[in-house]
Amino acid sequence: xxxxxxxxxxxLATTIASFLTPFMGxxxxxxxxxxxxxxxxxxxxxxxxxxxxxxxxxxxxxPLGRLADIYGRKKMFTSGAVILGLACMASVWSPxxxxxxxxxxxxxxxxxxxxxxxxxxxxxxxxxxxxxxxLGMNVASVYVGLTVGPFIGGVLTxxxxxxxxxxxxxxxxxxxxxxxxxxxxxxxxxxxKETFDGWGCLLYAAALFALMYGFSRxxxxxxxxxxxxxxxxxxxxxxxxxxKDFPLLNVHLFAGNRTFAFSNLAALINYxxxxxxxxxxxxxxxxxxxxxxxxxxxxxxxxxxLQALFSPLAGRxxxxxxxxxxxxxxxxxxxxxxxxxxxxSEETPLSLIVICLVVLGIGFALFSSPNVxxxxxxxxxxxxxxxxxxxxxxxxxxxxxxxxxxMLFFALFIGDQNLTGENDVSLIQSARWIFVVxxxxxxxxxxxxxxRGRVHKR
Numbered sequence: 001x002x003x004x005x006x007x008x009x010x011x012l013a014t015t016i017a018s019f020l021t022p023f024m025g026x027x028x029x030x031x032x033x034x035x036x037x038x039x040x041x042x043x044x045x046x047x048x049x050x051x052x053x054x055x056x057x058x059x060x061x062x063p064l065g066r067l068a069d070i071y072g073r074k075k076m077f078t079s080g081a082v083i084l085g086l087a088c089m090a091s092v093w094s095p096x097x098x099x100x101x102x103x104x105x106x107x108x109x110x111x112x113x114x115x116x117x118x119x120x121x122x123x124x125x126x127x128x129x130x131x132x133x134x135l136g137m138n139v140a141s142v143y144v145g146l147t148v149g150p151f152i153g154g155v156l157t158x159x160x161x162x163x164x165x166x167x168x169x170x171x172x173x174x175x176x177x178x179x180x181x182x183x184x185x186x187x188x189x190x191x192x193k194e195t196f197d198g199w200g201c202l203l204y205a206a207a208l209f210a211l212m213y214g215f216s217r218x219x220x221x222x223x224x225x226x227x228x229x230x231x232x233x234x235x236x237x238x239x240x241x242x243x244k245d246f247p248l249l250n251v252h253l254f255a256g257n258r259t260f261a262f263s264n265l266a267a268l269i270n271y272x273x274x275x276x277x278x279x280x281x282x283x284x285x286x287x288x289x290x291x292x293x294x295x296x297x298x299x300x301x302x303x304x305x306l307q308a309l310f311s312p313l314a315g316r317x318x319x320x321x322x323x324x325x326x327x328x329x330x331x332x333x334x335x336x337x338x339x340x341x342x343x344x345s346e347e348t349p350l351s352l353i354v355i356c357l358v359v360l361g362i363g364f365a366l367f368s369s370p371n372v373x374x375x376x377x378x379x380x381x382x383x384x385x386x387x388x389x390x391x392x393x394x395x396x397x398x399x400x401x402x403x404x405x406x407m408l409f410f411a412l413f414i415g416d417q418n419l420t421g422e423n424d425v426s427l428i429q430s431a432r433w434i435f436v437v438x439x440x441x442x443x444x445x446x447x448x449x450x451x452r453g454r455v456h457k458r
Contacts, residue, residue, distance in 0.1 A: 006183050007125040011134065013179035014118040015141045017081065020172045021111045023145035024088075024165070025050070027153025031162035038162070039097035052101050056108030057115065058396035059208050063201045064109075065116035065388060066248050070194060073117040073124075073384075078180040080113025085173030088166040114176070115392040120384035121183075123376045132323075135376075136315020136369040143308035143365075150297045200240055200248040207233035208397070215404035219411065249390065250383060259324075259378035260387070262452035263371055264394050266327065269445035270367055271398025273438045274334060276406040277341075277360065278303075280431050281353065288346055288424055302354055306361030311369050318370035327374065328449040330366030331442060333359050338439040344431055346424070367449070374452065402438070409434050 028035075028049065035041070035049060068076035087106040094100035119135070126134050156164045207230050214226025241247040254261040278300055285296045317326050337360035340352065372391065379387045413430035414423055 009179050009182040010121050010125045011138075013077065013081075013176045013183070014122050014138055016172055016176040016179065017077075017114045017118055018138050018141040019145040020084075020169060020176065021114070021145070022142050023149040023152070023172075024107070024169050025053070026146050026149030027156070027165050030150050030153040031157045031165055034157050034162040035100075039100060041097050048101050049104055052104045053108040053111070054396055054400055055209065055212055056105040057112040058212065058393055058400065059205045060109050060112040061116050061393045061396065062204060062249050062390060063196075064113050065120075065390070067196060068113075068117045068120070069383070070196060073121050074180060074183050076113050077117040077121060078177055080110045080117070081173050081177035081180060082110075083113065084110030085170040085177065088170040088173065091166050092163045110173075112392075116388055119372065119376060119388035119391070123384055123388075124381065128377065130319070132315040132317070132319035132369065132373045133312060134315070135372050136312035136318075139315065139365075139369040139372065140308045140311040143304045143311060146304040147301055147308060150300070154297070194246040197241075197244055197246065197248040200237060200244065203233050203237040203240065204248060206230075207237055212397070212400045212404075215401065218404065218408050253379060253383065253387070253390075257378055259374055259452045262448050263323075263327075263374045263378065264390055266331070266367075266445050266449040266452070267371055267375075267391055267394040268398045268401075269441055269448060270331060270334065270364070270371075271395050272401045272405075273338065273442035273445060274360065274364060275399040275402035276434065276438065277338070279403065279406060280434060281357075283427065284344065284431060285353075287427060289350065299350070299354065299357070302357040303361035303364070306358060307365045307368070310362055310365035314366045315369035315373065318373045323370035323374035323377075324449055324452045326370040327367045328446055330363045330368070330370070331446045331449050333363030333366065335363075335439060335442045335446065337363055338435055338442055342432060342435045342439060344435065345428060371449070405437055406434050409437075 032049060041049075064076060064080075084107055087103045087110055091100055091103040091107070094103055119138075122134060122138060152168075153165050156162070156168065210226045210230030210233060212230075214223045214228075214230055217223030217226065237249075238251055241249055241251045254264075281300060282296055285291045285299060291299070314326060314330070337356045337358075340356040340359070344353075375387055375391050376384065409430040413426045413433075
């Protein structure tokens, strides 16, 4: 039976959490120079400030989603909000860079506990005819976090110090935890008598760590070896899960559920094709167009702002029409936006960059919430936790692959050098090839989105 009061608190808790994690990511990026100065960090160490969070989240998402299905999603969500808040506060008093990066990893685990249960809680609280709209509003909060993060992070860092970003984030996490405590008690989980696959968890963690870290080290030999080890562990993991009575990840969902499989593949491709765009344009606008950080931030605000505006509409449309059609139109617009930047140069007018960002923003909004709706509507309620965690893992892995592609071409064209006026030509050449690859990947995503099955009954 629909509990309106409980649903309201679930919506509040998940919306705060959905805002918090992208806000942290985008605001911390602005504060990296100040953090580096505080701990006297190298460029590689600064890279780990962001990578440690992503890597810890990606590795733990599916195992935590499985534990949530066994022991309860409300408990997992509340615990994640508490861990994230405490890790944010602890990072403020970190004495060394190693301790600080450790707490960034712990923040990633807390965020994974939220990611792996938030969507499942939201889906469970609302009837099917309202899911798309609610998911659209929830997705919009993600883009609001991405939009205001650089601005608020810059203001806090400049006037109050970078540590206030983590204090502010801790208060938001506390707010999500308090709201989650107001949620009505869950019914006993359907999977409560099932066992947790510890060996599968280890294989899964080893596979993702080796793949992600190895991809970031390409084209070096150690990078190639790590990627091969990661692929081997992934194959062993898939084989072991196929035979398990109570698997960590129900791979049968991929084999026997076309909508679930291709919707997750489409999510992986979409994040892989789009995540590095902001990174590339930030460098291009500041190094080639000689824009200030604040001016660059205003330009880059265009895409997430449109994502926030159009996501609720896309969610409502996916309640009425097949999500695959709406998501596929969004992916096609993303291809168009990416292809517009393939021939980027020093003379490229700023208006063209803005137009491409407008197309990308609308395209991603049309893709994202209908795709989430398709994934969650294609599984039974007992699999909501794993489905939510799997989708979040696709996002994290896609983001890491996107940055890996960018770093690979930077290594080929620029090498281990600082970005100066002397290598502006190399920067533009590498950006062009990156956009070519990202566009080609996104074209594959269109087909993946189109061939998924139906969600709505005839």
